[in-house]
Amino acid sequence: MTLNIVDRHQLILKKLEENGYVNVNELSQDFNVSVVTIRKDLKLLEERKLLFRSHGKAVPANPYIKEHHVNIKEKIHPQEKNRIAKAAAASLAPYDSIIIASGTSVIEFARHISATTEDLTVLTASLNTALILSENTNIDVMQLGGIVRKSSSSVIGPTAEKMLSEFTFTKLFLGVDGIDLEFGLTTTNSMEASLNKEMIKAAQKIIVLADSSKFGRKGFGKICGLDEVDQIITDNNIDKKTKERLTELGIDVTIV
Template identity: 30%
Template sequence: MTQQQRLNALLELISERGNVSIAEIGDALDISAATARRDLSTLAGQRLVTRTHGGAAALGSGYELPLQYKIARQAEAKVAIAKATAALIQVSDTVGVNGGTTTSEVARELGRSERFVRGDGDDGVTIVTNALNIAYELSVRPHVKIVVTGGVSRRQSYELVGPMVTASLAEMALDVAVLGVDGLTGRFGATTVHEGEADVSRQFASVAKKVVVVADSTKLGRSTFARIAPLSVVDVLVTDVAVEPELRRELEAAGVEVVVASATA
């Protein structure tokens, strides 16, 4: 296990438990006490955890892993979801994409797909995003037109939030909105952990002809703090597993098409 992988796993462990001891870290990650202490010092130095006597604690009850530490989680599932989602996009579409690891994979797939490379020099696809990392990464793709909303940057997710995002999206009409979420249930619909990001995702959905939610298996059947939209707003769910029967019934009742991506596709 590399140091980056250990840090990923350690942050996830602290996120799940709230606080951990050196002994618990050693048992969970199969590392020595000395290595655990060094890794905790690294994370504490980056202000990602708080050191305690004999261990560490999350920064607060609403602890959220920074984006760069989420990238390796469910990696194969996210790539499969990205491929299946890109297949839903037509050449010359205008696509709204919010921030997150799964939507970043979707944007990468659109950026490298030969299907969107046009010989006439026109843009193969237009991507409207509030995610700075997506805009930066795709800015070198000649067939992709990048439009970035205004807003104030949120360092946890590299997303722009606030009223300037709403103002810019109000002037647009999107063919498709691709939304990453932190939870999806029948009762609460699509949810996320931050109210500012929820509002932006809601705005994306309001100006799109079609709303596609991309969510791996860890997001299904759970709800988080901030509601984005009920299931009735969602047109398509792209996920990596067969949906549990109860949630599938709720999705069908709301008219949501379910696409299950194959990791071998």
């Protein structure tokens, strides 16, 4: 029996809730209707703000991220960021030399780094992070130079990238704006993405600090694919299927 439009829409939304996305071709086959019909269905549901269409599929909400100032972003999911930061700080080892990128998750991480961490060297793009860690006499802090990106209180540009090429580090602690299972890690600024790429080249282990709201989202600038990530520290609201997929990709997923 052919489904009517109401039944199709209900089933589309159910599949979307269960799987996190729906595919146009698969829906066409499942419902025994044309691809054109499914596209019209998805368009109507998008107009009702029930989903977001993207390249032959649909997802629950617009995955593209608008840029916000760091002071605003600090107020988003603060408890989750606090737990993530504590777990990241606990992973530090004596004589580590680390890179701390930019963003609110890594600023919170800096607040939890203990002054008793033995012979820790930190290079950072974040002005706030450098100020926080400069109060710890046990920590050697190196501030990257370059163009100040005011919205994130961090530096970007070729000067910072060149400086990175002179060193090697044990770990990179990276904050991101989006994690897409197919597209990889992203940020809202292309120059920041470029600097993050150089940070990845300079570090032996790549650790991403990201609350669960970052999954399924995309920023303007691609940093890297998930194949370059060693560990993701996130909160316990991460979707089970997302965690399973990350584990399949060989990523150590730490849930706090």
